[in-house]
Amino acid sequence: MFNSILEYVPTMPYIQRRRFIKGVGTATIGALAGATLPLARSKRYGLIPGASANEAMPIEGKDGLRVLNDRPLNAETPPHLLDDEVTPTERHFIRNNGIVPQDMNPDTWMLKIEGLVERPMSLSINELRNRFEVVSHRLVIECGGNGRARFDPPARGNQWTLGAVACAEWTGVRLVDVLEAAGIKDTAIYTAHEGADLHLSGTPGKLPISRGVPLAKALDPYNLIAFEMNGGPLHPMNGAPLRLVIPGLPGSCSQKWLTRIWLRNIVHDGPKMGGSSYRVPPYPVAPGEIVPAENMQIIHAMPVKSLITRPQTGQLVKGRKLEVAGHAWAGDSEVSRVDVSMDYGATWQPADLAKQHNPHAWQRFSTHIQFPNPGYYQVWARATDRDGLSQPFTAAWNPKGYLNNALHHISVRAI
């Protein structure tokens, strides 16, 4: 019986069989024999040997990230490790939609600019450096699903908590400069981005993700085609050797392992543009409400948000005085104030707030709290943008759990 059943395995489509056996076999080997996968292969599949969710599995070149999933690799940064003004490469969160490319050679990498342009181009990274002005900016990248785990009832998707956000210094050329060199046709209204990552099924030529942005947003001079992060090479898991950085929109617009940008006369419809991907209902819904997919609308900007990064939650505070600090950011806008409360919002005190280092950078806030008595306290932060919009006390529920910008707090015990 066993032998005859095996005969049926070869009749499965090749991709199914390879994927099934690979996936199952790998898990079996990893769990039972304790074998370590060769690092090259583990990098390729984003696979950490023997990892399970919530384990602090070490990732090469990263420090302290919490792994949500090892295949594909998705890992976020605990808030207290995001305290730096500029997020170090080793603390930048990791988001994968597919299988990372094997070849990330910056010397042979090519970027195509195509579609509704007058002069389609194919550029190497050296050509980008030589032909266009190279700039460096501090830019916030935040996953659209950051905070998803905080929704009730639970929303579908990767259960990010607080740390799918970072503000590294990115070096590259302006997207607008490259598009204008190619000559934007009048009929173009949207960009479409492609990368070298592979679909999880391993199907050749199938993109795992291809999103785009409205042309008006694409022309923002702070959008970069980036080839350096924090003055060094991009981390392989952050899109080496070339990526887009488009702050103010969900991180999925910042295509990693960037190979092609093309201009279209329709709203781009690549993988993870349609259905309910990166879309929210156009009307307020009740928690848990079923929303027809055809009603959902593309997220057009990330909302105002803040994160307390100092101290780490759970600290003992001696002397009842505490410096609290963190960062605040606001999509395409700017944060104009941050207030902090230690009595669950009964009273608020304004925090010192730095100006943006450049548009789309996050802003440092800090303040001193004086606890009146010993005991347990929660310290809450609330950012307000320049249009007077504050973070809500609880986020508007939506089916895919996007845009959770509810207030963040840390807990301390004053002794």
Added chain:
Amino acid sequence: MSLSQFKQTAIGVVFAGTFAVLVANAGGEPESVAEDEQTLFHGMPADEGRLEVFGFCGSCHSINLVLQQKLPREIWDEVLIEMVAEHEMLKLDPEIRRKVLDYLEKYYGPDS
């Protein structure tokens, strides 16, 4: 049983067979088989449908992505439709599909 059901059951048996062979080769005793099973299945409760969920839902991406969800049955149903329509998952025989949904509803629903 239809041929499709037979094929899909065969997949489960091949998987179980592979597992059994590897356990035997590892020289496992009954207690450590249970431990190993716990590790292998990432803590999924033993019940009808576990094998199918693990095999079909954990082959392209980690099963952990599934185990972190708490979704009502109708959303799991949407997920299965999407996996077939957009992500190359094998279209499941109705009986197997029902088993998968039953398991996910029972152990990975909003109240689980």
